[in-house]
Amino acid sequence: MTEETSFNVNLEQQQDYRFKPEFDWGNVAPLLLDSAPPLGHAAGPGAERILAEAMAYCLTTSLLFCTRKFKQSPGKPRTEVTGTLVRNERGRLRMGKLAARLHFGYLWNRLAAAAAIFSTAGSGQKPCDSTAKTGLNLLRKFSNAMIAASSTNSSSL
Numbered sequence: 567m568t569e570e571t572s573f574n575v576n577l578e579q580q581q582d583y584r585f586k587p588e589f590d591w592g593n594v595a596p597l598l599l600d601s602a603p604p605l606g607h608a609a610g611p612g613a614e615r616i617l618a619e620a621m622a623y624c625l626t627t628s629l630l631f632c633t634r635k636f637k638q639s640p641g642k643p644r645t646e647v648t649g650t651l652v653r654n655e656r657g658r659l660r661m662g663k664l665a666a667r668l669h670f671g672y673l674w675n676r677l678a679a680a681a682a683i684f685s686t687a688g689s690g691q692k693p694c695d696s697t698a699k700t701g702l703n704l705l706r707k708f709s710n711a712m713i714a715a716s717s718t719n720s721s722s723l
Contacts, residue, residue: 584609618647618664625666633670641671 576588577599583606585599598610606612611619622645633640645668652662 582606614649614651614661617661618649621664622647622666626668629668643671644669 574590578586578588580586580598583601587597587599599612599616600606600609601612602608626643626645630640630643645666647664647666649664650662651659654660
């Protein structure tokens with residue numbers, strides 16, 4: 567049986583393209599979202615940056631979980647995501663590409679279980695099938711969705 571957990575977020579316009587999201591966790595610090603000029607004032611991250619951070623968080627925590635499951639210490643992980651916005655033939659901004667690079671405090675080959683972690687990630691085998699596979703599938707689905715969106719021009723930023 568699949569477990570299901572619901573959550574709720576609200577988004578309220580403050581001014582122009584500046585929005586205030588509200589999360590259903592009372593202890594979450596306020597966040598301000600804004601578009602880059604000329605639409606907004608870059609007073610906070612835009613949707614494309616929030617999407618990149620979400621991808622970085624998902625990939626990093628999935629790999630961190632897997633390394634710890636193998637009783638390894640990956641050091642202090644850090645992930646960089648580089649995004650590219652492109653204009654389509656109609657002049658609309660689209661997310662063109664997101665590329666992630668994960669950095670760990672240790673060389674990957676120094677982790678004793680690196681080969682086992684890598685070989686099980688996304689393969690459907692235990693012990694990391696529920697986290698790494700989900701992260702890898704999310705990345706694949708996102709890539710496919712971006713390809714579909716750019717070919718049909720159905721979603722704009």
